[in-house]
Each structure stands twice: as structure tokens, then as C-alpha cells.
Amino acid sequence: MSAQYKVVILGTGPAGLTAAIYLARASVVPIVFSGPQPGGQLSTTTEVGNYPGFVEDIQGPELMDRMRKQAERYGTKFIEEEITSVDFSKKPFSLKTSTQTVTADSVIIATGASAKWLGLDSEQKLRGKGVSACATCDGFFFKDKDVVVVGGGDTAMEEATFLTKFAKKVTIIARGSEGNLKASKFMEERAIKDSKISFIYSSEVIEVIGDNKVDSVKIKNNENGKEKVIKIDGLFIAIGHKPNTDFLGDQLELDKGYIKVKDNTKTSVPGIFTGGDVHDWRYRQAVTAAGFGCMAALDVERYLEGIF
Template identity: 55%
Template sequence: MNREKRNVIIIGSGPAGLTAAVYASRALLQPLVISGRTPGGQLMITSDVENYPGFPEGILGPDLMVKMREQATRFGTDFVDDDVSAVDFSARPFRIMVREEEYLSRAVIVATGASALWLNLESERKFMGKGVSGCATCDGAFFKNVHVAVAGGGDSAMEEALFLTRYASHVTIIHRRDKLRASPFMQKKAFDNEKISFIWNSEVMEVTGEKTVNGLVLKDVSTGKSENLAIGGLFVAIGHRPNTDIFRGQLPLDEKGYIRIHDGSKTDVEGVFASGDVHDHRYRQAITAAGMGCVSALDVQKFLEENS
């Protein structure tokens, strides 16, 4: 058991957790970041990040996250590179378990993010950041005048497809069923857009290419027949899953499993705050996650001042 009581423990080390760590450490709170199995978070699996302010030439996702970690370390943040396995928020100090080790803290910032759902194809992993993406806002501009495909049938797939029509020469939506799950409003917008077409009842079986993506192998789920589709990019938009399993029964979650917050970054448990994609299923950007991480650190400062 680790008996030292921390002022604040930050769970997660994506843009939200590391920004919270920069602010909390500069406020001399000596935070402990428990980084999780993916130190750096989602941006570790991407290449160019062109929309994070301050980098006019763009920056590689992993490089950005290394810089954020260095900045937090500089001001005295400690790190444990492991997953939190369980938490007990029923009384203060809060208890946070990492395997057999137990950590105690006066305040907690939850920044465990979300995981994009993927098709689970080996070829999809191979071309990640080389034509396969999970974020049109992030990567759409790399596909000017290119025919791209979007896999999915919900509101976010329609949003991705509509956004991509700004850049792409054409957008083909590939859906496993014969009708969309998206709301009637989003469906109409997609159907009315002349740059968008649909392939129904089809699954992506393989992403093909050499250095970058040049096509897909599709299977018609009703006939079993395969066909090749020539495209230059694939956007996978089949949903996200918040990393909140360990908080079930400890924090109020919404119907999709995201942490509910109010009044800045407060959860319903006094002293526990949340920021980034773990509560935000709407904006899902590095800069919005970082902004909320800052809010959480400022909320923690105030909470500790009022509860010393």
C-alpha cells in the first residue's frame, strides 16, 4: 500500500490529463498521473496533427504528447505508467488501486478518454494514419480531391461524410444494413448531397494499398459476393466507447457510459472531476480535451482551498 496521501491524482495521460498535470503541478500540488496502458492517449496512434494551435507546420501526435509530458514533468508531476484497476470514491481520501498498490488522494481528475471503435482488420491497423482515419475534422484536409469511403450508418458517420464533402471528390458511405441508424434529419442531409453515394448491406473485409490506401475489398452480406472499390481513404465512423468501466457504481454515467459533469468539470462526487473525451462525446478534439483538463485543474485548486 502506498500510504502517502496526494493532493490530486490524475487518471489518464492524454491531452486532458497532461494539461491538468501542467496546471496542477504549476500550482505546486505535486500531482500524480496514472497514465494507463496508453501513455499519451489517442494521439499516439496518429501521424500529423495540423489543428493544435502553436504548431504552424503541424506536429506528429506522439511528439505533441511527449512535449506535454515533459512540460508536466518539469513542474514536478510524478507518473505511474499503469492502468488503474479499481477506485473507491465513497469516502475521502479517495482510494485508487493499481494492481496490489493502493493510492490515496484528496481530489481526483478522471481523464481516461474514449476508444474509437475500429473494424478490427489487420489491414486497417497497417494503414492507420496512411489513409485510414477515425476523425474527419482532424484528417479530412489531407484528402483534397480524393474519393474516400466512410464506414458506418449512424449520425456520426453522416457528419463525417458531410464534412468530408468539403475536400473529397466523392464520398461513398458503406453500411452493413439496408437502412441507416442516423436521425431522419442527418439522413436527409446525406441523401441530398450529390457528392455522397451509398453501398448498402456491405462490410469492409480488407483495406488495400502499397504505401497508402488505394482500395477496399467489400463483401455483400446478403449475397456473400466480394467487390473491390477504388478509394484513396477510409474513415471509420462506427462509434466510440468511453473508458469508464472502472467508474461504474462510483460516478454517475449517461446512457452511453460517458461521465456526467456540471458546473465546470464537477462530477456528482465532491472532489472528483472529469475532463476530455471521457465526458465529451460531441467535440472530441485534442484542444477541447486540453481545455477541459485546465478547467479540472483549476476546479481542483478551488476545491482543495475550500476543503483544507
């Protein structure tokens, strides 16, 4: 017999935890599955300067820790596991981890998004051995080293600028041609002006080379097809994010991987709600995710009361 709950929340970023705070305060004890990265994306950032209420910058992990404690104070129960598959075809809904199955009357999916990888075998082999998707987490290990940042968007520019604090030289490899990057003008110019940063345009990484650590990368120019190998110590991937929806299979309607919503927080299955980066491709901020989490919680309350 599996445990049966009123509300199960997936995810412990700002969306999941805000939903938990609201539901717990409304005396609906929420069960929260922490997922593979407790605290979500903010757990790997440093200063957060745009979350209202903190006059001085607060560290991302500390902000998430506080949200979690606040949710706990009102009675939220946390389960340190990850949901790997779901069945939303009948009620109560069922959700599986690697060790147990639980059932729920309603679910809030707030599993967020994760950094995208290039998808090369050589890249995955050297993850944590010089390949990283988080400059703020791992930049420290590349003091006076040569690093490459892959990507042409704002994230790539920001990661490159951050890495100049440690690295000797930062090279940005972007698919776009000069003057045609996805990054905003401001971010791109800031990177161009930085004497430690250089650009290789119209190119992509096709192989990461190294046995036990990154030694070099093979890149290909997508205009003339020419390949070359450059020696580096670290490779930072900054090509955007993908919503964490793989575990859903075909149980919910998705749009380019993101959960499709109607009427703010409702999904294609009544009783399943969502909030945060897993459906929001547009704003993707801590405070908007928290807002969506609050909306999802209020909608769940109404759903459980039979209002909709």
C-alpha cells in the same frame, strides 16, 4: 499500507497533462497514471495543424511528448500503469492497478475516448493482422492493396482519403443510404470525387474472414438482407469513439457512457473532477481537452483549500 496522495490524475492526453502542469506549478505534486495509451489519441495522429502556437504543423506524438516534459519539469510524477477499478464511496478515494492500490484526496479523470470496434469475434482475432482502427498508424502496410473503411461519418471519410496515399483501392462501407451519411457534405463530396474511393451504401460488415491475415469480409445489405463476400487486404474501422469509463463501474453517474458533469468539471462525487473526451462528447479537440484539464486543475486546487 497504500500510498496516499493529494491529487491523482488518470490519463496522459492533453486534458490530463494540462491538469498536471497547472497543479505542479501550484506546488500540488500530481501523480499521473499514464494508462494503456500514453499520450492518448494524439499519439496515433500525424500532423496537428490547429493547436495554437505552432506556426508549422507539429506531429501528434511530439506535441504529447512536449506536454509530458513540461509537466515533468514542474515536478509531476508519472506511474506507467492503468487504473482498473476505483472506490469513490468513502474518503480518501481508492484506486487500483493490477499491482497496487493508491488513495487520494481528489481525482481528475481524463481517460479520454478510444476508437469503437464492430464487436465481432472475427474482427478482434484479426486485429493487427489487417484489421485496424487507425489509418494514420497502419495505412503504410497497405501499399497497392485493396482496403475497406467501415463508417459513414467524417472520421471514415478522412481515413478513406488518407488511405488513398497508399492503397490501390478504398471502399467505404456505410450503414446509411446514398446521400444520407452522417459525414459533413464537404467531407463526403471530397471522398466521392476521389477516383480511388468507392462506396457501398446501406450495408454492414458481419464477418471478417481470414486465418492469419484478413482475406475478405462478408457484408450484408440492410435493405434487402442480401449478403456478399468481398476480397480485401485491410479493414479499417471508423465508426466513432467511446469514452473510457468502463473501469468506473457504478461509482460515478454517466450519460451514454460519458461522465456526467455539473458546474463545468465536477462529477456526481465531490472531490472527483473530470476533463476532456471522457465527458466532452461535443467538441473533442486537443485544445478544448487542454482547456478542460486546466479548469479541472483549478477546481481541484479550490476543492483542496476547502472552498468547494
